[in-house]
Amino acid sequence: MTDTLTRPPSRLGRLGRLREKRTTPFDAVTVAIALILIAIVIVPLGRVVVGMFWVDGQFTTGPIARTLAVPDLPQLILNTLIVVAGSSILAVVIGVLLAWLNERTTARMGVIGDALPLLPFLLPPVAGAVGWTMLLSPRAGLLNAWFRDFIGIFGIEMETGPFNINSWYGLVMVFAFYAVPFVYMNAAASLRSFDTSLEEASRLSGASPLRTLVKVTLPAIAPGIGAGLLLSIWFGFGMFSIPSIIGTPAGIDVLSVRIVQLLTFTYPPETDVAVGLSAFIVLFVGLAYALQVRILRKGRYATLTGKGARSNPTNLGVWKWPLRGLMLLYVAGSTLLPMFALVIVSLNGYWTPKIGWDSLSLRALQAAVIDDRITREALANSLGLGVVGGLIGIIAAALVALYVARKRTGFAQALDLGIKMPAAVSNMVIAVGILLLLAGPPFGLGGTLAILLIGYIALYLPQASIAADAAVSSVGKELPEASAVSGASPLRTFVKVYLPLMVPGLVAGWALLFIRMVGDLTASAILAGTGNPVVGFRILEVFNGGSYALLAALSTVLVLITATVLVVVMVYARRKSRFGITAKIG
């Protein structure tokens, strides 16, 4: 089995590739789906870019000059890189550790452990940023005020602090909390499908748990970690609410905030410079992508083989409970704290460190959710869109990921790039493009749920695609080859072999899409309306209207609902995948 790990892409694989030169109807459908999805983003974006460089029938380099003339450009790029790199590294360390503890050690806590690290994700970033501001603002932050009250008992007087969310560490911390789920999900999925006999072998040879982790487990799940890292880098570059609410007061300007400012400050928007700045994001994300492709190409990672033996998880001995405590502490700190702040503020009516504990009420909740017909409709729409959009998105992504993995042609690579590109372009530009393309004749989708569905899929496909890539790479070649040799059609192999084996990774990808779609703010602001309200749109409305209490109430309800859906699906998938694999292999 060790040879799965060290063997270069097999000779059999090359034979297989020869066979797959033929284009089957299955491939044709895959390519068609990919091309449609790419077209939805590329066609409008292409129009914007052509419009930038082709003015009054002449080619111009004006946009490039104007972009480079942005006075604080180097500072802007440097700030962005520091925040994104710092938070991504932090996220990889935390995410992998959590995944390992929960998948491969005796500290595991089952589905609870699976779901908890994803929680920060459920809180829309704008609510998360507001929650952290409420906790750690130097003067009025709840934690700061309580800490000062506490040390006041000992006669120590402070007027502000000691913490300040509006700082480098505050910004990187909140970014990291939002990035950990990306790493966790992918690393956990890889760990779940990985051949545990390798760990067993390492342990039997006398290696410590730590050595086994570093020397065996981590290299084996490199694609999963890489996918997680790539997603968190991607996410970091695109994130707007967190740097806008937390970074700006600290004087930390980043690319994403500037891009949105350029798109919103003036009329007509300065789209050319905004797109120009996006080019830098494309560049950096492109570098990260190249890194991930290298990891996948090397092929020195774990794949599922025909032998599905599961060995015992690493025994942590006396460390089991302290490490469990650490996991719970992380979850409490990263998610429950801001949630707690939001709930308290929603009950209190407004943000203040002087909470009126005896006059808390559910008024805000009542006003934001129960009494508001549009909000209830919006919740239903968003959940429906999340379920359906997530499903379509992840299946499309899986098809394309498989195609790319099997073909490895230039065309396949181009498809892959095309499908991942939207991640590097401002959501707002894409959303406006989709509105331009689909709202009017001949499609006439303006104001419908369909345009939101298409918009969400186009926007979040890159994330699905990265998750799907990792899932495909974990399947390996043995089983599909066995299927093909036995005469199964590509479609049959996909349905009977790939899909069941990819389930853990795909469920993680679906969950990711579901959460992103339900909590989407940017595309919803452009594509949703009174005829097709969604939750993100309502959240934006109450935020802009100036009510943190309504924002808090709405976000809390959203988190409760999405968390329930997520846990149910994860429990189901865990059972299904376990039975699925043993039934197919055992």
Added chain:
Amino acid sequence: MKIRNAALAAGLVAALAMTGCSGGGGGGGTAAPDVTVDDPALQELIDAATDEGEMTLYSIIDEGPMRAVAQAFTDKYGVDVSVQRLVSADLQQRYSAEAEAGATVADVVMLTHSPFYSDGFDKGWLTPLADADIPGFDEYPADFVRNDGGAAIVSLVPTRLVYNTDAVEDEPTSWEEYADPKYKGKLLFAAPDTSPANLTFWSLMIDEFGEDFLRDVAKNEPTWMNSAVVTTQGVAAGEGDLAHPGVLAIVNTLKKEGAPVEAALLGPTTGPEIGIALSAESPSPNAAKLFAHFLLSQEGSEVLAEETGDGSPFGLNMVDGWVSPGPVNDETKAKINELLGAN
């Protein structure tokens, strides 16, 4: 699209029914009041609008007040208004994309007067008010008609001074309070270049109090934030004592929730002027015109002013020393940023 067709059909049915009995139901199930007026042109417009039965409004005005105004209109004429509240940038992006795609949804747009309007007239997205035969439009205060009669200003939103009532005992009486050393480290300001209205405001402050005023404000080390929402929330929570800019709608929301925050109306001041314009490809053109007629009448204008607390061109809630916002050039913008120490 389907919904629109269904609504159209409903409107048609209602229209047919009305030939039999005048003052029948409008679209969307709202019972139309029996409106009769002296002006035959207006009567004709009312009849045509009731036949359409409903309209869509894109507006940047806060949701609560806007819905209340729409309701007042519906109560008077029996025409339903579906209000879509969006911030300026989203509204402009969305409206222009829809218009360009040939899928205009909004019958009426109400947003801060900006180059969006002239662009809209040039591209044929908007139809000038002056060409729409809106009864009573001739008598509208001429100072508030823009784009050669194409659009009109319906609401003046003065920038106010926001303060925490627990920390600041006496209501501030002058903008110069921002420069008072006792507020050092306790100012939460939206960065000047987060909105054109902020730039206009600071340029007005230079004209009124001189450049030294801005330098003194800078000495108080304001915390620069990204929007009036976050600065106002911060002051309400006690993170700061004074905030800028003060937007009454946000302050009122917080006051209703019990927060110790207040907005002082000081002169001279400036702020966004919210205009109204009609879509050229309006799905319900007559309802749109009737709505414009309503908001451009003293009655409708005062309902809006009462609901928002902002100024009406007819005089209600107007501040002494209102200065219409003009564009601020790059040079002045750079100077403001430098004097205030922002960026």
